[in-house]
Amino acid sequence: MTSLSITESSIPDLTGKTAVITGGARGIGLGAVQVLLDHNARVFVLDVLPIADDVAASKVTFIQTDTSSWLSLVDAFTAITTEHGSKIDIAIANAGVWNDPYLEDCLTPAPTDAAGWSALKDNKPATEACVEVNLKGTMNFVILASKVMKTQEKGGSIVVTSSSTAYFAEQQMPVYTATKAALVGLVSALRSTLPLHKIAISAVCPSAVETAMIPTMFIEALKGLGLPIATTRHVGLALVYSATATQNRRVEDYGKDKPVPEDFEERWNGRVIHAIGEEYWEVEEKLAETRGVWWGEKNLKLTEKQRVVSDLREV
Incomplete structure (x- = not known):
């Protein structure tokens, strides 16, 4: 991984810029909102929860939104672009939920008779919210943000809040882990086309963050062991950095891509920042560089040739 130095001075003045963020009323989302406000952005917060009064009094427009609902998201984007007549420079898909009883469901013994099996038809696993909010809601948000940015002369930047569990699976949260890994896959798949x-599209993968989402006993256990815990401001800074930074090289070439020129510069794109404790690390470029090690050199060459065949972009 590559260490990053991200400070308040890393964020440019955002006067005249508009940001939309889901799940911005609490936790990591609120941390990002505060960074955006401190750097003079106009902010739309989409959340099922109301925002605090002190935040509401600032340059924030709150739109109550259920990100698991396509209709609710469309209504929110309609309000932003038509009622408020706003462009969208920065879109941060941050909303997420933690509830994940999947392992418990897996280990609950099967019924012993037909009546028991029949009863299961009305007893669906309680993991749908995790998939609907973390994965489907984020994917739908990316679609709508892309549609808006496609019409703008200068486009825009999309950032997704994933999790370190995307790379280090958490045994107690299989579905949460799966949704967060899928988001990293989404960013990787879109980074060569958008x-x-x-x-631009990128992601931030926090490790433990002190928010109401994480059980207090877990936070206290980490503190007791002296293990790093990030603040919501720390992760919020990474989200805003991802939406405003630039890069002078791609994470990797894809398919028919030609090497970039020496003076190449574009928005920060296709990258994932791991935020842990007080540190930041970019992980995707190093993974791309070492593919031959963990995928196999022969397999890598064959896969790259397959990518050329399937690359339908006009580059």
């Missing part, structure tokens, strides 16, 4: 339309 820039052709002036749109």
Whole structure:
């Protein structure tokens, strides 16, 4: 991984810029909102929960939104672009939920008779919210943000809040882990195409963060062991950095891509920042560089040739 130095001075003045963030009323989302406000952005917060009064009094427009609902998201984007007549420079898909009883469901013994099996038809696993909010809601948000940015002369930047569990699976949260890993896959899949339309996409993967989402006993256990815990401001800074930074090289070339020129510069794109404790690390470029080690050199060459065949972009 590559260490990053991200400070308040890393964020440019955002006067005249508009940001939309889901799950911005609490936790990591609120941390990002505060960073955006401190750097003079106009902010739309989409959340099922109301925002605090002191935040509401600032340059924030709150739109009550259920990100698991396509209709609710469309209504929110309609309000932003038509009622408020706003562009969208920065879109942060941050909303997420933690509830994940999947392992418990897996280990609950099967019924012993037909009546018991029949009863299961009305007893669906309680993991749907995790998939609907973390994965489907985020994917739908990316669609809508991309549609808006596609119409803008300068495009825009999309950032997704994933999790360190995308790379280090958490045994107690299989579905949460799966949704967060899927989000990293989404960013990886879109990073070679969206820039052709002036749109960048990236992600931030926090490790433990002190929020109401994480049980207090877990936070206290980490503190007791002296293990790092990030603040919501720390992760929020990474989210805003991802939406405003630039890069002078791609994470990797894809398919028919030609090597970039020496003076290459584009929005921060296709990258994932791991935020842990007080540190930041970019992880995707190193993974791309070492593919031959963990995928196998022969397999890598064959896969790269397959990518060329399937690359339908006009580059």
